[in-house]
Amino acid sequence: MMCTIINILLFFDVSGGEILVILLVVFLLFGPKKLPEIARKIGKIIFEFKQVTQRIKSEIDQEIQESEIKKEEERINEIIDKDAGKEGNQTEAK
Secondary structure: OHHHHHHHHHHOOOOHHHHHHHHHHHHHHHHHHHHHHHHHHHHHHHHHHHHHHHHHHHHHHHHHHHHHHHHHHHHHHHHHHHHHHHHHHHHHHO
16 A cells, blocks of 8 residues: 555656655654554545546547447448449440
8 A cells, every 4th residue: 555655756766865755754644543544545546546547548448439330430431422323424424
């Protein structure tokens, strides 16, 4: 759990010394009894955030796929319409 918090802080370009200061302040503010509870809450928040992010990403991917399928169907229908028009012109010429 602590590694996850440290990885997040490193993502925001927080150095090792700054992480130690943050951990020391958290320890002094909340004490050793509340620290595990706080870590669990932070872990749950991070887990929920990842789930929401994944759902949003999958919805965006699905919309992109549906859009691409719709464009391809329109292109195929245009080709079919053009071919049908050419065949109609050839039968009229005969």
